[in-house]
Amino acid sequence: MSETILEIVGLSKVYAGGHKALDSVDLTIKQGEIFALLGPNGAGKTTLIGAVCGLVRPTAGTIRAFGDDLSQNWRSARARIGLVPQELATDMFEQVERSVAYSRGLFGLAPNATRIEEILRSLSLWEKRSEQIRALSGGMKRRVLIAKALAHEPDLLFLDEPTAGVDVELRRDMWKLIGAMRELGVTIILTTHYIEEAEEMADRVGIIRDGKILMIDNKAAMMRRLGRTEAAIVLASKQSQLPASIAALPVHLSDDGMEIIYRGGDGSGKGKAEVAELTKALTFAGIDYVGIDIKESSLEDIFVDLVEQREGESA
Numbered sequence: 001m002s003e004t005i006l007e008i009v010g011l012s013k014v015y016a017g018g019h020k021a022l023d024s025v026d027l028t029i030k031q032g033e034i035f036a037l038l039g040p041n042g043a044g045k046t047t048l049i050g051a052v053c054g055l056v057r058p059t060a061g062t063i064r065a066f067g068d069d070l071s072q073n074w075r076s077a078r079a080r081i082g083l084v085p086q087e088l089a090t091d092m093f094e095q096v097e098r099s100v101a102y103s104r105g106l107f108g109l110a111p112n113a114t115r116i117e118e119i120l121r122s123l124s125l126w127e128k129r130s131e132q133i134r135a136l137s138g139g140m141k142r143r144v145l146i147a148k149a150l151a152h153e154p155d156l157l158f159l160d161e162p163t164a165g166v167d168v169e170l171r172r173d174m175w176k177l178i179g180a181m182r183e184l185g186v187t188i189i190l191t192t193h194y195i196e197e198a199e200e201m202a203d204r205v206g207i208i209r210d211g212k213i214l215m216i217d218n219k220a221a222m223m224r225r226l227g228r229t230e231a232a233i234v235l236a237s238k239q240s241q242l243p244a245s246i247a248a249l250p251v252h253l254s255d256d257g258m259e260i261i262y263r264g265g266d267g268s269g270k271g272k273a274e275v276a277e278l279t280k281a282l283t284f285a286g287i288d289y290v291g292i293d294i295k296e297s298s299l300e301d302i303f304v305d306l307v308e309q310r311e312g313e314s315a
């Protein structure tokens with residue numbers, strides 16, 4: 001079992017004005033994992049990161065990082081945490097290399113030109129080291145943010161929406177980079193709107209909405225637990241009712257009587273097997289079909305279902 005490096009218990013944040021941005025969040029992160037926090041706008045993702053990085057003061061709850069309770073011993077734990085924020089707020093007129101070296105110094109580490117060079121090279125920023133940050137493209141600016149967060153050699157790295165607004169090519173580059181950081185032993189927590197990103201990168205996924213964690217699981221288990229198969233069997237002729245032999249399956253007839261719709265399964269292959277069973281039963285009952293459309297749900301479907309379902313509940 002790998003070591004727990006971050007343990008959040010009962011974390012709540014009520015902003016001045018009364019908005020509850022986090023509501024009793026529990027979260028445990030193990031060393032070496034990539035964890036994706038997925039949630040719609042305003043779900044509380046940035047607030048959660050801010051609380052761990054000392055930018056947001058929690059209203060209730062405890063955060064332990066590397067064994068230290070952050071409310072008591074913030075500084076040593078914080079030195080081991082890197083944060084890549086959504087946007088660069090300052091520093092626009094600074095040169096790339098100096099800005100990255102400055103970030104290292106902020107955490108009390110001795111200057112180390114070799115280390116800074118390695119970081120800049122790994123992010124393809126070395127050629128740009130003498131340029132002012134404001135002169136760089138959006139993608140390069142983002143790389144500078146990552147370089148600044150890596151400059152003090154953190155063991156835990158937060159990436160807040162690392163690929164929001166970047167093109168597909170750069171997004172893939174970022175994914176490679178994140179993979180490479182993991183190889184170096186860095187534990188990574190990223191927030192994202194892109195389900196594809198969570199699907200591609202993460203070992204575990206947490207879904208957050210309205211400040212509450214709706215579900216945390218490893219990706220495969222989440223797909224098994226919530227995955228669905230959807231199939232439409234297109235019939236050769238209009239039917240007014242379904243044969244009794246398929247009554248036990250999760251099926252219904254479309255309004256126009258031209259399709260049998262199956263919605264079931266559990267992400268384990270059960271859905272496909274039931275659709276095969278269904279087609280045999282139709283053949284046996286003498287009902288002809290001309291096509292089958294079958295689709296396994298993705299993490300995206302699961303996410304949309306979960307978020308919409310909860311919206312329905314709270315409405």
Ligand SMILES: Nc1ncnc2c1ncn2[C@@H]1O[C@H](COP(=O)(O)OP(=O)(O)OP(=O)(O)O)[C@@H](O)[C@H]1O
Pocket residue numbers: 015016017019020021039040041042043044045046047048
């Ligand atoms: N300083 C603040 N004062 C008051 N309310 C705030 C403050 N910061 C955030 N909020 C509110 O708290 C909620 C959660 O915001 P947060 O930025 O954590 O969400 P998010 O999941 O990161 O959203 P996004 O994906 O849009 O960045 C939002 O409703 C937001 O308006």
